[in-house]
Amino acid sequence: MEFRLPGAVAADGALQLGPEERRSPLALLPLPGAPRGFYGREAELAALGAALGTGAAGAGGAVALATGPAGVGRTALALEWVHRYGGGFPDGVLFVDLGGDGDRPDRELADVLAEFLAALGTDPADLPPTPAARAALYRRATAGRRLLVVVDNAGASEQVRPLLPAGAGSAALVTSGRRLRGLVAAESARPVPLAGLGPEESAALLSRVLGPARVAAEPEAVRALADLCDGLPLALRIVAAGIAADPGRGLAAVAGHLRDEQRRLVRLAAEEISVTGALRISHGQLPPTAARLLCALGLHPGRTVDPYTAGALADLEHRDAVRALEQLAAAQLVTATGAGQYVLHDLVRRYARRLAAGTGRVEQRAARARLADQYLYAGLAAAQCAEPGSRPCCEPPASSRRPRAVPGFGTAEEALQWFGAHRETLAEVTATADPDRAWRLVLVQWPLILRRVRDGWVPQLRLALEAAVESGHPDGEGRVRALLGRVLVVGRRLHEAAACLAPAVELAARAGDQVGRAVALVNLAAVHTELAEHAAAGAGLDRALEVALAAGHPPAVVLARRHLAGHHLAAGRPRQALDHALHGLALSVGEGPDPRRVLLNAAAGEALSGLGRHPEARERFGAALTEAERIGRDESTADVLRALARAEDAAGRARSAAAHRRRADLLSPP
Incomplete structure (x- = not known):
C-alpha cells in the first residue's frame, strides 16, 4: 500500500x-x-x-x-x-x-x-x-x-x-x-x-534577530560569527540574542570575544562545547536575577520547570521568577511550551549544572530543600483538590519552609494531571531529599497511586518506607505501609502485602491514628480474602468498621462498608451485603461523580438480585452505570455491565444479559 x-x-x-x-x-x-x-x-x-x-x-x-x-x-x-x-x-x-x-x-x-x-x-x-x-x-x-x-x-x-x-x-x-x-x-x-548553516543562511538567521541594516553594516563580523559558531543555529541564536540585548555593542566586538574561546574548543573536537562557549557569553549578558536563576536551574533534576519550581530553587518571589524565565526565554536559553512551562535544552542544562556546581554545598542543600518543600506543599494542595474532604496524608516537617507561591487547582482532573506530569521529577527530588521529606513526597501522591495502582509504584513506596523508618515517624511508616500494601495486593504479591500491612495496624494504633488503623485493617482483610482466609477477612472488616465509626470519619466508614458488602456477597449473604451497601450509599453523597458510589450501587444490585428483587436490582445497576459513565472509565462501566448481565441471567432475561455482555466486551475486552 x-x-x-x-x-x-x-x-x-x-x-x-x-x-x-x-x-x-x-x-x-x-x-x-x-x-x-x-x-x-x-x-x-x-x-x-x-x-x-x-x-x-x-x-x-x-x-x-x-x-x-x-x-x-x-x-x-x-x-x-x-x-x-x-x-x-x-x-x-x-x-x-x-x-x-x-x-x-x-x-x-x-x-x-x-x-x-x-x-x-x-x-x-x-x-x-x-x-x-x-x-x-x-x-x-x-x-x-x-x-x-x-x-x-x-x-x-x-x-x-x-x-x-x-x-x-x-x-x-x-x-x-x-x-x-x-x-x-x-x-x-x-x-x-544536517550540517551547519552556510555563511548566507547564517547571515540571514542573524538578520532575522538583529535586523538587516545592522547585519549589512558589518559583513566581515557576520562571516566571522558564522565561522566561530560552526554554523550551529543554537549558537548563532544565543549570540544574536546577546547582541540584541546590548544595542551599543558591535558585532565585531562580539566576534573578537568569541574567537579565542572557539579556537580552543575546536581543538578539543567537541562540537557541543562550542555551544557552551556561546552560552557563557549569553549568561554574562543576562540581567542579574535571570543569571542567578540559570545557575539555580542546574540543581533541578528535570527538563521542565515552571515559575513555582524556578522561584523555589532561586528563592525568588513568584512574579520575579516569571520575569526571569521570560528573560531566559528571550535569550533562547529556555523554551516556552505553554501553560507557564519551560524546557531547558540539554546543552543549556549541562551549562547550568556546571554553574551550580560552582556554588557552595550549603547553598546547594538549601536550594534542594526549598525545591522539595515546593513539591510537598503543591502536592498537598493537589491531593486535597483531587480528593475533596479527605484528610491530609501528612503534615510538612517542622524544618520545612512554606513556599512563596504554590499552583492552584480548579478541578480534580487538573490536580491528577499535575501529579502525572511531575511524577518523574518528584521521584528525582525524593531521591536527593532528606528522609523527613522523602517519605512525605511519595505519600502525597496517593490520589494518583490509587488510580494508577498497577503503574510501578512499589520501588518509590519502599523508598518512602525506609525513609519513614529512618526519620523515626511511626505514623508515617504506618500510612506508607497501608498504601504500599494496597499496591502489593493489586499486584497479586499477597505474602509481601501481608508482611507489609500487619505492622501497619499496630503502628496506627500506637500513633492514635484511628482512621489509618481502619484503612490498614481493610487492606489487610483484602489480603486475607485473596488468600481464601475468609474468616480472618470478615473479622478484620468488622473491626475496621468499628474503628471507623468510633473515629467518626465517613470516608473510612464507607470504605469498610463497601468491602463488607463484597465480603458478604461472596459468602452468599445478600441481605447483609445489601445492608452495608445502602448504609455506605447514605454516606456517599456529593455533587461530583464518585467511584465509591459505582461500587456500592453495583453491590446493592447484586444483593437485590440474590434476594430475587429483580426490578430493584435493575434500578441500582442503572444508578451504578450512570455514575460510571460520568466518571468516564470504560473498565468500570464494563464491570457494572457484566454484573448486570449476571443479574439478568438470574432473572431469566437471557437476551438482555447477552446485550449487556456484548456492550461490556466492546468497552473493555475480557
Whole structure:
C-alpha cells in the first residue's frame, strides 16, 4: 500500500504543499511549539517531505531520520516540519524525547509505550506489565491508523523500533545525533543529514534577530560569527540574542570575544562545547536575577520547570521568577511550551549544572530543600483538590519552609494531571531529599497511586518506607505501609502485602491514628480474602468498621462498608451485603461523580438480585452505570455491565444479559 500526504510530489521527489494544506497537527501528547526564528533548511524540509510522503515497504509506514551534531537544529527542523505538515495525519501526532543525546538517563521503553498507549485511548489499568507485551498492544492500537510518530533524540535503533506505528498510512520522524544504521537497514529509514548553516543562511538567521541594516553594516563580523559558531543555529541564536540585548555593542566586538574561546574548543573536537562557549557569553549578558536563576536551574533534576519550581530553587518571589524565565526565554536559553512551562535544552542544562556546581554545598542543600518543600506543599494542595474532604496524608516537617507561591487547582482532573506530569521529577527530588521529606513526597501522591495502582509504584513506596523508618515517624511508616500494601495486593504479591500491612495496624494504633488503623485493617482483610482466609477477612472488616465509626470519619466508614458488602456477597449473604451497601450509599453523597458510589450501587444490585428483587436490582445497576459513565472509565462501566448481565441471567432475561455482555466486551475486552 502506498501512502501519500496531501499535495503534489515534484519530479525530484520533494513534497510540495500549498498554504491551505499546512494545517495545525492534532497533538495526542504535549508537542513543543514551532521553533521561533526558524530560517532556511528548505532543502532538508523538502527531503523530509519526500521521505515521509511515500510509505515504506513492509507492514509499517515511512520513516525519516534527521541526523547531525549537537546544536545543529535537528529538533527544530523536525518540529518545523510537524507544525507545517503534521495536519496531513488525521489521527494525530505522538511526540517523545528519548534523551539519547543528553546527560539525563534515556527514557524507559515501557514508560514511553505506556504514554503512547494512554494517548491512544488505553486505560492505564489495562497496560501489560512487560515492554514486549506493551509493544505488541501498541502495534495493534496503531494498525489501520494514520499517525505521525515523532521520536526526538534517539540514542540507538533498538529504542526506536518498538515505537514505529504499524499502520501503512502512518509515518515516523526520528532525530538523532547518531547515524542509526540499523534503523536504515532494517526499517528502510531515509536519512536526512544536517550540517551547519552556510555563511548566507547564517547571515540571514542573524538578520532575522538583529535586523538587516545592522547585519549589512558589518559583513566581515557576520562571516566571522558564522565561522566561530560552526554554523550551529543554537549558537548563532544565543549570540544574536546577546547582541540584541546590548544595542551599543558591535558585532565585531562580539566576534573578537568569541574567537579565542572557539579556537580552543575546536581543538578539543567537541562540537557541543562550542555551544557552551556561546552560552557563557549569553549568561554574562543576562540581567542579574535571570543569571542567578540559570545557575539555580542546574540543581533541578528535570527538563521542565515552571515559575513555582524556578522561584523555589532561586528563592525568588513568584512574579520575579516569571520575569526571569521570560528573560531566559528571550535569550533562547529556555523554551516556552505553554501553560507557564519551560524546557531547558540539554546543552543549556549541562551549562547550568556546571554553574551550580560552582556554588557552595550549603547553598546547594538549601536550594534542594526549598525545591522539595515546593513539591510537598503543591502536592498537598493537589491531593486535597483531587480528593475533596479527605484528610491530609501528612503534615510538612517542622524544618520545612512554606513556599512563596504554590499552583492552584480548579478541578480534580487538573490536580491528577499535575501529579502525572511531575511524577518523574518528584521521584528525582525524593531521591536527593532528606528522609523527613522523602517519605512525605511519595505519600502525597496517593490520589494518583490509587488510580494508577498497577503503574510501578512499589520501588518509590519502599523508598518512602525506609525513609519513614529512618526519620523515626511511626505514623508515617504506618500510612506508607497501608498504601504500599494496597499496591502489593493489586499486584497479586499477597505474602509481601501481608508482611507489609500487619505492622501497619499496630503502628496506627500506637500513633492514635484511628482512621489509618481502619484503612490498614481493610487492606489487610483484602489480603486475607485473596488468600481464601475468609474468616480472618470478615473479622478484620468488622473491626475496621468499628474503628471507623468510633473515629467518626465517613470516608473510612464507607470504605469498610463497601468491602463488607463484597465480603458478604461472596459468602452468599445478600441481605447483609445489601445492608452495608445502602448504609455506605447514605454516606456517599456529593455533587461530583464518585467511584465509591459505582461500587456500592453495583453491590446493592447484586444483593437485590440474590434476594430475587429483580426490578430493584435493575434500578441500582442503572444508578451504578450512570455514575460510571460520568466518571468516564470504560473498565468500570464494563464491570457494572457484566454484573448486570449476571443479574439478568438470574432473572431469566437471557437476551438482555447477552446485550449487556456484548456492550461490556466492546468497552473493555475480557
